[in-house]
Amino acid sequence: MQTIKSLGLVLTLILCGCGTGGVGPTTPVEQKPKTKETPVNIEPKIADAHWEFGWQLLNRLDDSEKNNLFMSPLSASLALAMVLNGAHGDTYKQIATTLRYNHLPIEPINRQSAQLLQILRTPDPKAKVEIANGLWVAEGFPIEAEFVRRLQQFYGATAENLDFLHQPEESAKRINAWVKEQTHDLIEKLFEEDAFNNMDTVAVLVNTLYFKGKWQKPFAKEATHEQPFHREDGTTKPVPMMMASGNYPYYKGEGFQAVALPYGEGNLQFYLLLPDEGRTVADLRKRLNAERWKQMVAGMKPTEGEVGLPRFRIESAYQLKEALMKMGMRNPFTPGEADFSGMNREHGRKIYINSVIQKAVVQVDEEGTEAAAATGVEMRVTAVPTNAFSVVANRPFLFAIVHTPTGTVLFAGIVREPY
DSSP: OEEEEEEEEEEEEEEOSSOGGGSOSOOOOOOOOOOOOOOOOOOHHHHHHHHHHHHHHHHHHTTTSSSOEEEOHHHHHHHHHHHHTTOOHHHHHHHHHHTTOTTOOHHHHHHHHHHHHHHHTOOOTTEEEEEEEEEEEETTOOOOHHHHHHHHHHHOOEEEEEOTTTOHHHHHHHHHHHHHHHTTTSOOOSSOTTTTTTOOEEEEEEEEEEEEEOBSSOOOGGGOEEEEEEOTTSOEEEEEEEEEEEEEEEEEETTEEEEEEEETTTTEEEEEEEEOTTOOHHHHHHHOOHHHHHHHHHHOEEEEEEEEEEOEEEEEEEEOHHHHHHTTOOGGGSTTTOOOTTTOTTTGGGEEEEEEEEEEEEEEOOTTOGGGHHHHHHHHHSOOOTTOEEEEOOSOEEEEEEETTTTEEEEEEEESSOO
16 A cells, blocks of 8 residues: 655745734634535646646755655645735746746636645545645734635635734644644644744645555565665665556656556556666656656556565655745745735735745555455466566656646655665
């Protein structure tokens, strides 16, 4: 079974130049009934925007080309789309351009986001996706009712007031408790108790994305055995390599092989991209773009073959501010230049994004697949046709968890050192 559990994106908006206590009376944050959107198709330009933003962010985060990497492009995109509802002028343009929405107004972005959330939450008995959005507003800060309404209507966001100024520790505990619940106890503490001390915090937005799925064709524990994993520096280490054989979507590209391992009913898939020997995973990452990805997916053909995947676990934490600024989001992080008048008309030009954090965890193993172990072993020893493929990830590789009907990349990562 493959288990992905991820805490998504956290944005802390800081009001610069005046404390929250002097802003004015609190605007009550009410929980309104969620509005069911009229079903629409995910437009290709929206799907392409998600892919291009996610891969650009992946490239920025992998600057060192030395470590493991795991991140959620979807979580980052959804969180920033929520913030986009409060942005005006150049601040809106820079966030929209970074998200690859370019000149799209907010209305179609919100409608498409709502539809995507609805599609991804479609139940699958063996593949679960849970997405949650939360908004916490400082008491005394008159948040615009329209901003809150949009987040509740299109993103299903929960919203409440917290006293960040006078009760910073209790505010941190409240948000941490919500995050812990949404991530099924995986993330127990997002913020330290003193996170909001001496800060003019006016709002905190959090997106969480949780996924848990069972392989459609499970690996058998009996087939797992140690193999050497070849690091890019020429050294090796023994790793438990899970092995399976069968009919999988397969593609042979220039300098790499790719195989898709479906979960549950098949709408969610794990794409394993393995560079050819002598090539690095960074070379492969740099060569990929939206068109080449589409070419790969369209070119995949059901093929008999063998798949080897090491057990691995990655825990990651990223400060995304620098990467997003390099991608074009400068005004939103700059006091005096940011314009979040959509959050508050009077003080909108004093609000800026203080930090953007993403934390995520991925674990890959065979847990929960024992019932199908005999089938897996039987498939493993079945004679392999001469034209079959063999993709054994015994060297650094790239992977992505994708919702295939929409082409949405939920998670992406690079394994250079399996643990």
